[in-house]
Amino acid sequence: MTLQPVLSVENLHAHIPTAAGTIRAVNGISFRIWPGKVLGLMGESGCGKSITCLSVLGLLNGAGKIIKGKIRLKDRDILSLPTEELRKLRGNEISMIMQNPMSSFDPIVSIGQQFIETIRNHKKVTKREAITTALECLRQVELPCPEDLFNRYPFQMSGGMLQRVMIAIAIASNPAVLIADEPTTALDVTVQQRILGQLVKVQEKYNTGILLVSHDLKVIAQMADEVAVMYCGYIVEKGPAMKIFDHPLHPYTRALLASRPGLQKARLKPIKGQPPALIDLKDICPFFERCDEANKACLEYKVYLTRYAPDHFVSCLKYASNQEVVLYELA
Numbered sequence: 001m002t003l004q005p006v007l008s009v010e011n012l013h014a015h016i017p018t019a020a021g022t023i024r025a026v027n028g029i030s031f032r033i034w035p036g037k038v039l040g041l042m043g044e045s046g047c048g049k050s051i052t053c054l055s056v057l058g059l060l061n062g063a064g065k066i067i068k069g070k071i072r073l074k075d076r077d078i079l080s081l082p083t084e085e086l087r088k089l090r091g092n093e094i095s096m097i098m099q100n101p102m103s104s105f106d107p108i109v110s111i112g113q114q115f116i117e118t119i120r121n122h123k124k125v126t127k128r129e130a131i132t133t134a135l136e137c138l139r140q141v142e143l144p145c146p147e148d149l150f151n152r153y154p155f156q157m158s159g160g161m162l163q164r165v166m167i168a169i170a171i172a173s174n175p176a177v178l179i180a181d182e183p184t185t186a187l188d189v190t191v192q193q194r195i196l197g198q199l200v201k202v203q204e205k206y207n208t209g210i211l212l213v214s215h216d217l218k219v220i221a222q223m224a225d226e227v228a229v230m231y232c233g234y235i236v237e238k239g240p241a242m243k244i245f246d247h248p249l250h251p252y253t254r255a256l257l258a259s260r261p262g263l264q265k266a267r268l269k270p271i272k273g274q275p276p277a278l279i280d281l282k283d284i285c286p287f288f289e290r291c292d293e294a295n296k297a298c299l300e301y302k303v304y305l306t307r308y309a310p311d312h313f314v315s316c317l318k319y320a321s322n323q324e325v326v327l328y329e330l331a
């Protein structure tokens, strides 16, 4: 039997219309998530990571629009599903854990009530069955005294505890895919490690495929099997985590690794300049202005993400063969 990805995203474009112009937030990205594997999505702030997650979850909600592309959850075409079907899918086969757990809970409803309602929104079970499932899931994420937590309100819990409740809610449906957008950013290091440990348990126990978004390279290095590096709405490099961290190819990936506290001991070197505005982004290599290795040819040829090794992809003229580049049309 051939292994099927749990989620596949193909040539996804998502734009945000604003009064000042169109923000090209996601520009033709493709990736797959495999059962029981973690894809780490990393890149600077504003590069389109969250808009990618929201697109996959069908939660752009009018703020943005998917212009083209395909998103498949196993063999279902998510983009063609009616809103109600998509809502059922969310919280069932595809679950999410967001950066700020406090804003994901209703402050005036107890944790237990919110947990039970979420379960019963997606499954035809009695209240008693929902309580049993909820308590079991809270125990799985090693929260002490789940019965006591049931009666608490979100403000009576720490960020780390709420994040674990979010994971408990996410696993209640045994999801095929879990989208975790900066799940540990707001937490101190000890709590962060506990949350990451929980995610690994979910991944192993349920064979869940995880899309893990983080700007923390250590988190990505610790968790990801594969990594996609995003810049200005493009994936500029993609491959096994070991290759991306040990032998990065794209000048942006190398600059990003050198600029962030991560695994290397060398002194941090900030990336010069700023990313270009995504409003009416020009159709040239988005890293051109900041790249130490750029030359005139970068302005003449367009390079797509191309295969450098069987499992390693990069979009940079340096690595492209003649067949893989296209002359820009002169304006």
Ligand SMILES: Nc1ncnc2c1ncn2[C@@H]1O[C@H](COP(=O)(O)OP(=O)(O)OP(=O)(O)O)[C@@H](O)[C@H]1O
Binding pocket: 016, 018, 023, 025, 043, 044, 045, 046, 047, 048, 049, 050, 051, 052, 063, 215, 278
């Ligand atoms: N609701 C919105 N209205 C207008 N622009 C938006 C909106 N949400 C995101 N953007 C813009 O879309 C682009 C991509 O944003 P996105 O939130 O996906 O980036 P990100 O990589 O997740 O950043 P961060 O790491 O800071 O969360 C940015 O230029 C951002 O300013």
